[in-house]
Structure formats: C-alpha cells, structure tokens
Amino acid sequence: GLSLVIKTVQPSDFQTFTCVLKQMNAVISKTTIRLSRxxxxxxxxxxxxxxxxxxxxxxxxxxxxxxxxxxxxxxxxxxxxxxxxxxxxxxxxxxxxxxxxxxxxxxxxxxxxxxxxDLSPAPPYPLFASTSSLDLTVPCSIPDHLSWENFKAKGLQRGKWSFVPSQASNLISGNPEELGSFSFGDSPTWKAVRDRYYVPDSKNSLSLTMKRPKETDRGEYVCTLEFGGGVTLKSSVHVEVLQMQYPAGAQTVAGQPFNLSCSLGHDLGPDLRVKWIPPSRSALGPLSSGQHLSVSKAGYGEYEKWKCELWRNGTRLTSDEIRLKIVKPPVSVWLLVTICGAIVIFILFLILVLILRRRNRQVLVMLPKPKGFYRS
The missing domain is CATH 2.60.40.10 (Immunoglobulins)
Known part of the structure; x- marks a missing residue:
C-alpha cells in the first residue's frame, strides 16, 4: 500500500507530509497531510x-x-x-x-x-458483635492499587480513629472520642489512647480491633486521614452490640419463672429477628422470636446455658449467651414463722402439762384423813 507508518512518534514528526503519485514523471495526484500535536x-x-x-x-x-x-x-x-x-x-x-x-x-x-x-468503601450495613465476642475488627484501608507513597506525595500528615457513641450506648456524652492516632514513616505506626484498641500490622490496612465489645461500644467509628490545607478523607462504620439481659447475679431459683431479653439498645428493624436457643436438656417447646422471653419454670440442674441469635434474612449476624446458675428454692419466711410458732406452742403446752401435774400432786398430799376406826 501507499500508507506511511510512523512507529514511534517524535517531536520532529509534527509537520506536513505530502504523498505524490506520479506516472512517467507526470504528477497524477498529490495529498498533503499535517500531523498536529x-x-x-x-x-x-x-x-x-x-x-x-x-x-x-x-x-x-x-x-x-x-x-x-x-x-x-x-x-x-x-x-x-x-x-x-x-x-x-x-x-x-x-x-x-x-x-x-x-x-x-x-x-x-x-x-x-x-x-x-480515597479510602476503601465502608461496609454498607452496620457491624454486629455481642458482649460474648472476644473482639471486633472495624475495617479501614486504602485500595490495593495505591501505596502510602501516593498519599504522602499529596501531603498526608496523620491519621486517627474516633468514636461517636449512639444513644443506645448508655454514655452521657455524644462528643467524638479519639481512640488513637497514626504517624506515617515507612509504614503507618499506631498509638492507642486505651489498650482495648489496637491495629494489626498490615500493608494497606488501618483496621481497628477492639477487645471484648461492650454495650457502651455502640456507635459510629470514624477512620480519618488528614492532609495539609485541612483536606481530610473519612470512612465511617456503625457498630451494634447485642446484649442479653438476665436475672440479677446471673442466677435464678429452680422451678421458678424468669425473664430474658436480647437487645441492641433500641427496637429491632423489620429485617432483624431474634432466635432463642434453650439449654440442650430443656423440654421447652418452640420459643418466641421476639427480643423478650418469659420462661415459666427454671430447670433443676446446676447450670443452664441460654443463647440468643440475631438474624437478618437468613443470615446469622451475631449471638450472645449466658450460663445461668440454678439455686435451690429458699425456705419460705412464713414457713419458718409457722414452724417456730408450732414449736413455741408445743413447748408452752408441755409447760402447761407439767404445771397441772404438779398441782394435782399437791392437792392429793394435803387432803385430811376421814374420822373413824382404824386397824392398828
């Protein structure tokens, strides 16, 4: 063909190219093309x-x-x-x-x-844990195709995790609390405010792990990167903590009724439900799926393990459990009063009998002998 191919374009190639077609030294056609930059x-x-x-x-x-x-x-x-x-x-x-x-x-x-x-996208749903969980990890990271050098090139100064408690956390203050901060040298370095929170070493991860979640941990966790000029990147994750509420002292009386509840600190949404798991040896029938459970009679063993699970659309989110101590029924106060009263009455009766017997003996001794003749 008559095409001109330039494999590697150089600055000098930006010029005008002319294609001239000749026949017997006669110009048949002439095409001019300019390669523009x-x-x-x-x-x-x-x-x-x-x-x-x-x-x-x-x-x-x-x-x-x-x-x-x-x-x-x-x-x-x-x-x-x-x-x-x-x-x-x-x-x-x-x-x-x-x-x-x-x-x-x-x-x-x-x-x-x-x-x-930017930071990697946060989970679309809240994270769920329970007071029985060993720990909970709240995700935060940068995408795999990026490096910390990219962020430092744009003036990255520091990072931090902060916590805003929800109303269900039972905390009075709703102000953000800083949980710890990052400095950026060759890799992120975490400095915690409290030992409950730590960040495992990872290439692109800033994920926060908390030990032993509690009901006061309910709320919003915010991962923040701060740049020069007041520019920030944030990723926010909401955390829900399931808590089972049970009789005082985690104990109840054998044969007596008791109540349990499984709560997030607020009403469950329409897509959430609670599933109750009774003790393995329990003879109870199907249990309700509500947050609150009334048990008509405690067993007679030493302990009973009760468990509640939180479900959404066929997926188990988390669970909480309690080992409930079963104690023997205490002796009734009125029963004690009755027994003591009976004993007192019995003692009084014995005293009365003894007194009457003594009086009868004294009467017999004091009676005079009748007059008449007696054999000597």
Whole structure:
C-alpha cells in the first residue's frame, strides 16, 4: 500500500507530509497531510485527593479546524470544548480521560490517566458483635492499587480513629472520642489512647480491633486521614452490640419463672429477628422470636446455658449467651414463722402439762384423813 507508518512518534514528526503519485514523471495526484500535536494537561496533577477539583485542557495545533469533546473513564461523553473542569472528584473519576478531536470526518484521540486517592468503601450495613465476642475488627484501608507513597506525595500528615457513641450506648456524652492516632514513616505506626484498641500490622490496612465489645461500644467509628490545607478523607462504620439481659447475679431459683431479653439498645428493624436457643436438656417447646422471653419454670440442674441469635434474612449476624446458675428454692419466711410458732406452742403446752401435774400432786398430799376406826 501507499500508507506511511510512523512507529514511534517524535517531536520532529509534527509537520506536513505530502504523498505524490506520479506516472512517467507526470504528477497524477498529490495529498498533503499535517500531523498536529495534541497535548492533554491535567491540573493540579494526575494525582488527586477525593473531593478535589480536576481541570483538563486539550490543546492542538490549528484548533480552529477541530471539534473537541471529552469522554470520562466510563466512556461517557461529558463535555465539549478544549477545557473541562470537574469538582468534588470521586473514585468514579479515576482512570483514563479521553480528548476526542474531529476534523473532516476523521477522529483523533488523546488520553490522560487520573488517580484519585480515597479510602476503601465502608461496609454498607452496620457491624454486629455481642458482649460474648472476644473482639471486633472495624475495617479501614486504602485500595490495593495505591501505596502510602501516593498519599504522602499529596501531603498526608496523620491519621486517627474516633468514636461517636449512639444513644443506645448508655454514655452521657455524644462528643467524638479519639481512640488513637497514626504517624506515617515507612509504614503507618499506631498509638492507642486505651489498650482495648489496637491495629494489626498490615500493608494497606488501618483496621481497628477492639477487645471484648461492650454495650457502651455502640456507635459510629470514624477512620480519618488528614492532609495539609485541612483536606481530610473519612470512612465511617456503625457498630451494634447485642446484649442479653438476665436475672440479677446471673442466677435464678429452680422451678421458678424468669425473664430474658436480647437487645441492641433500641427496637429491632423489620429485617432483624431474634432466635432463642434453650439449654440442650430443656423440654421447652418452640420459643418466641421476639427480643423478650418469659420462661415459666427454671430447670433443676446446676447450670443452664441460654443463647440468643440475631438474624437478618437468613443470615446469622451475631449471638450472645449466658450460663445461668440454678439455686435451690429458699425456705419460705412464713414457713419458718409457722414452724417456730408450732414449736413455741408445743413447748408452752408441755409447760402447761407439767404445771397441772404438779398441782394435782399437791392437792392429793394435803387432803385430811376421814374420822373413824382404824386397824392398828
């Protein structure tokens, strides 16, 4: 063919090329093509923090003869003209942006790759734990395709975890509490405010682990990265803690009724239900699926293990359990009064009998002998 192929375009190749077709030294046709330089610029740079502003420009030689439009990383046409600005960028704006130039029915494209720094998405649902759980991990990380060097290049200064208690946590204050902070050297270094919270060493993870969740741990956990200029990235996770409420001292009387409840500190939503698991040797029939359970009679063993499970649409979220101590029925106070009263009456009766017997003996001794003759 008569096509000219330039494998590696150099700056000197941006010029006019002429294709001349001759026959017997006679010019049959002559075609002139100009290779124009197209430059795509991105400001403030190809590396952006979520929430920032993306500015793109597409400059081409002899732009008056070109029509320009833009394609976003999803391939959608979003704007026309040589300049385009996008505010409040998100992870959807990361990828390859394309400047499309059209001239005389021909289309040319120039691209630029944009990276948006953000934390990995938080779970769409709350995290569930119980007061029986050993620990709970609240996720926070950066995507695998990013590195901490990318974040430090944009002025990353520090990170932290903070906690905002919910009304169900039984805490008076609703103010954020800082649980610990990160410094960034070669890798993140965690410094906890309290020993209950720690962050396992991991390449891209800032996930927070708390030991032995309690009902006061209900609330919002916020993972924050702070950059220069007041720029921040945040990921928020809501935590629910299931707690079983039971008789005082975790004990009840054999043969007596008692009540149990399984609660998140607020009413369950329509998609949540509680499933009760009775002791393995219990003869109870099917139990209710509500938060509250009334048991008509405690067993006569030494202990009973009761368990409640929290379910959503066929998925068990968490569970809590209690080892309930069974004590022997105490002796009734009225029974004691009756027994003591009977004993007192019996003693009084004995005393009365003894007194009467003594009086009868004294009467017999004092009676005079009748007059008459007696055999000597």
């Amino acid at each position: 197209v430059t795509v610029n991105v400001k403030p740079g190809a590396l952006l923090v979520k929430g920032g502003t993306l500015s793109l420009t597409c400059d081409a030689e002899r732009t008056a003869n070109f029509k320009i439009h833009w394609l976003n990383p999803q391939g959608d046409r979003v704007a026309t003209g040589g300049a385009f600005t996008k505010t409040e960028v998100t992870k959807q704006d990361a990828g390859v942006w394309t400047c499309v130039l059209t001239h005389d029915g021909r289309e040319s494209r120039a691209t630029v790759s944009v990276t948006v720094l």
